[in-house]
Amino acid sequence: MAFEGIAIQILSTLFYTSVLSLIALGLNIVYGVMRLINLAHTALFVLGAYITAWVTGQYVVEAIGNNLYALLTIPLLFACAGVLLAGLATSPLLMYSYNKPETLQLILTFGLLLIFEDLFQLTWGRNPLSAPEAFFSLGQIRIGPNVYPLYNIYVIAASMALVIIMWLFIYHTKLGTILRAVSMDPEISAGIGIDIRKTLWIAIIIASLLAGIGGALYLPAGSTMLGFSVEILVVAFVVMVIGGLGSFVGSLIGALIAASIRTVALAIFPELELALLYIVAILILLFKPEGIGGGRGW
Secondary structure (H helix, E strand, O other), X not given: OOHHHHHHHXXXXXXXXXXXXXXXXXXXXXXXXXXXXXXXXXXXXHHHHHHHHXXXXXXXXXXXXXXXXXXXXXXXXXXXXXXXXXXXXXXXXXXXHOOOXXXXXXXXXXXXXXXXXXXXXXXXXXXXXXXXXXXXXXXXXXXXXXEEEHHHHHHHHHHHHHHHHHHHHHHHOHHHHHHHHHHHOXXXXXXXXXXXXXXXXXXXXXXXXXXXXXXXXXXXXXXXXXXXXXHHHHHHHHHHHHHOOOOHHHHHHHHHHHHHHHHHXXXXXXXXXXXXXXXXXXXXXXXXXXXOOOOOOO
16 A cells, blocks of 8 residues: 555544544543443434534524634534533433442433434434535645545544643643542542532533534534444443543543554455454453553543
């Protein structure tokens, strides 16, 4: 494969890594603080995508036209606001699940995911939705004889910036220190005066915003449809397992591994994409059961 082809494959891998890392970060923040695997988290990602498609098609294009700044900002803001409201609306159920048996947590959050899927069907129907106006407005960049969409590079850059902001927040702010403290030992944290309930709310809000941003960034380059929440959940869960439950760095490593496997599989064995992902996950867990980034907290 020529250098230009390799560059395209690397960019495609980084694009998928960017999307997966935002989903996995939200999942791991909630798990790290609440010890809860929120199976409904990917539904928030899909909700962000649906809102982006709806706002872009029904309002931005109709009222403003293909204004690039409006296409990149207005749907994103609406998606974040809508997903944040949905996250807050479902937060009592997540708070109820805190410190409950894992079986109950999984049943409640998976039931919540199914409720979201029914609401998606009721609101937007069964047909796939897309809003590629921002994707096409940014144009393409030429890499040798090939072209690559600039929008995907924008998503990569935006996701990298968000990951850096999250890293600075978690490791270099007082609130981030509180989140890590509660994740490591909630009893001692409560004993020194940390408001555990408030910290749980903050974790839910951050995870919801990450899901909303992820869905809004992904949609112009793809589409969303009924059942997409479950499809993404399967991959996101494997990313968590590979990287290590509750690990910030593990989220990024797991996303990169999953995206790399996807790129290789689509180029060689498209039918074996999920099978290869599971095989690699099993091999990693055989040698490192806690995951690549697990066992060391955040």
